[in-house]
Amino acid sequence: MTALPGQLRAIVGEAHVLTRDQGDDLSPWEQDWRKRARGRALAVVRPGSAGEVAAVVQACAAAGHGIVPQGGNTGLVVGSVPDDSGTQVLLSLARLNRVREIDAANLTMTAEAGCVLQAVQAAADRAGLLFPLSLAAEGSCTIGGNLATNAGGTQVLRYGNARDLCLGLEVVTAAGDIWHGLGGLRKDNTGYDLRDLFVGSEGTLGIITAATLRLHPRPACRLTAWAALPSLEAAVGLLGLAQRHLGADLTGFEVMGRFALSLVDRHMPQLRVPLWQQAPFCVLLENSDSESEAHARSRFERLLASALEDGLVNDAVVAESLQQARQLWHIRESIPLAQAEEGLNIKHDISLPVSRIPAFCAETDALLQREIPGVRLVNFGHLGDGNLHYNVQAPAGGDPAAFLREQEERVNTLVFDQVSRHGGSISAEHGIGSLKAGTLPRYKDPVALELMRRIKQALDPQGILNPHRVLLP
Numbered sequence: 001m002t003a004l005p006g007q008l009r010a011i012v013g014e015a016h017v018l019t020r021d022q023g024d025d026l027s028p029w030e031q032d033w034r035k036r037a038r039g040r041a042l043a044v045v046r047p048g049s050a051g052e053v054a055a056v057v058q059a060c061a062a063a064g065h066g067i068v069p070q071g072g073n074t075g076l077v078v079g080s081v082p083d084d085s086g087t088q089v090l091l092s093l094a095r096l097n098r099v100r101e102i103d104a105a106n107l108t109m110t111a112e113a114g115c116v117l118q119a120v121q122a123a124a125d126r127a128g129l130l131f132p133l134s135l136a137a138e139g140s141c142t143i144g145g146n147l148a149t150n151a152g153g154t155q156v157l158r159y160g161n162a163r164d165l166c167l168g169l170e171v172v173t174a175a176g177d178i179w180h181g182l183g184g185l186r187k188d189n190t191g192y193d194l195r196d197l198f199v200g201s202e203g204t205l206g207i208i209t210a211a212t213l214r215l216h217p218r219p220a221c222r223l224t225a226w227a228a229l230p231s232l233e234a235a236v237g238l239l240g241l242a243q244r245h246l247g248a249d250l251t252g253f254e255v256m257g258r259f260a261l262s263l264v265d266r267h268m269p270q271l272r273v274p275l276w277q278q279a280p281f282c283v284l285l286e287n288s289d290s291e292s293e294a295h296a297r298s299r300f301e302r303l304l305a306s307a308l309e310d311g312l313v314n315d316a317v318v319a320e321s322l323q324q325a326r327q328l329w330h331i332r333e334s335i336p337l338a339q340a341e342e343g344l345n346i347k348h349d350i351s352l353p354v355s356r357i358p359a360f361c362a363e364t365d366a367l368l369q370r371e372i373p374g375v376r377l378v379n380f381g382h383l384g385d386g387n388l389h390y391n392v393q394a395p396a397g398g399d400p401a402a403f404l405r406e407q408e409e410r411v412n413t414l415v416f417d418q419v420s421r422h423g424g425s426i427s428a429e430h431g432i433g434s435l436k437a438g439t440l441p442r443y444k445d446p447v448a449l450e451l452m453r454r455i456k457q458a459l460d461p462q463g464i465l466n467p468h469r470v471l472l473p
């Protein structure tokens with residue numbers, strides 16, 4: 001058992017295996033971003049190539065040790081840190097951080113798994129192109145982690161999620177083989193789609209070492225507007241109107257409830273949230289125009305005039321400058337931080353058919369208020385994708401830690417049963433990890449769950465890849 005770190009050192013070099021016995025501090029790799037779990041690793045290993053990843057997997061498999069892949073460790077469902085057994089090997093992909101190739105004519109980039117998302121966006125930008133995946137953790141999350149969780153973010157409405165932006169993969173299997181599946185083909189019907197199987201598998205089926213990504217032309221101009229709305233029904237109405245006016249140029253449609261914005265106003269007063277006191281909801285719209293700023297502005301103005309006339313919008317502002325647009329996005333992205341300032345809370349990352357969102361929220365808000373008087377709802381999210389971050393905060397003046405301890409399971413059941421009743425999903429973009437692995441069987445179709453188990457058994461019969469994540473034994 002203790003021979004394994006020595007074998008790992010022989011594969012990747014002394015400097016790239018960290019252990020507690022040697023006096024190394026492993027805590028940055030053992031603590032998850034939300035501070036929901038702290039694990040204990042046998043070793044942290046940092047290979048520098050796909051070949052080294054394969055050799056590490058073979059050594060761990062031979063010794064019977066579980067492997068936990070980790071990219072930027074920004075995941076929100078406790079999937080990227082070891083358990084507390086002290087036997088799992090934490091495999092960091094951070095050193096695989098090279099952009100291998102950009103093929104501008106084919107609109108593709110091949111990048112290694114440990115490339116930070118922001119670096120991938122910047123590399124595309126330098127080539128005069130766009131890699132549209134965008135989320136608040138982009139300064140530290142990695143492309144491998146984005147694909148392993150099939151990340152969403154703020155541009156899904158137009159460009160799809162991480163899966164839609166991936167054309168090929170290089171993967172190390174549980175047997176320590178390398179599947180060379182890179183390549184920029186948009187059409188390839190040669191059997192089962194292994195790429196789509198590994199995307200979203202949260203490190204439980206294979207270790208992604210590189211990916212061929214789909215790039216897009218850069219828009220000529222991006223314009224952002226902020227609108228105050230009388231209701232969620234109006235938000236759904238405005239989404240439809242914006243889709244009719246802007247077509248594929250509508251690249252962002254985010255909704256924010258008044259209480260969510262009040263937290264930003266309270267904890268980050270310097271951000272100066274517009275219009276939030278006037279209406280129960282605000283919406284942030286983004287229009288990416290392929291012609292010019294003048295063209296974008298006139299289309300936005302026509303859309304907003306029509307929305308005002310239909311009573312869908314009470315008031316609206318269009319950003320005058322890039323800096324103002326960034327400021328508006330910054331407000332939206334600050335909601336989770338403002339919420340953390342307010343205290344621990346119960347997070348839900350749910351999706352529903354857009355048409356069901358108003359009824360879902362009306363019913364579930366009322367249900368929670370009845371069950372836990374005074375409970376506060378921090379409701380915001382990617383309305384254009386039917387994805388809400390429907391978070392539940394303790395009543396004012398209550399003890400947030402006690403609320404989480406005593407109410408989390410009950411609140412989850414109330415919310416998820418409602419989600420299920422309305423035809424939704426209990427995880428839209430963050431995944432299952434350990435946090436929701438116990439909950440999944442209640443809501444996933446039993447036949448689908450059984451097929452998932454058989455796939456796991458076929459690809460990882462020893463159960464060494466990210467054990468007990470997504471599927472419990």
Ligand code: FAD
Binds near residue numbers: 069146148207208466
């Ligand atoms: P990690 O956290 O390191 O890992 C996540 C999972 O993927 C783990 O199960 C891990 O084992 C596995 N994994 C990592 N790398 C590999 C690999 N190379 N091969 C196989 N498995 C691997 N998510 C969204 O979808 N949309 C958002 O808008 C969004 N906003 C966020 C905002 C903030 C402030 C934060 C902290 C997180 C946010 N997230 C969001 C969550 C998160 O999913 C993303 O940050 C990201 O996709 C995770 O990438 P990572 O490199 O940090 O992965």
Ligand code: ZN
Binds near residue numbers: 382429
């Ligand atoms: Zn999100």
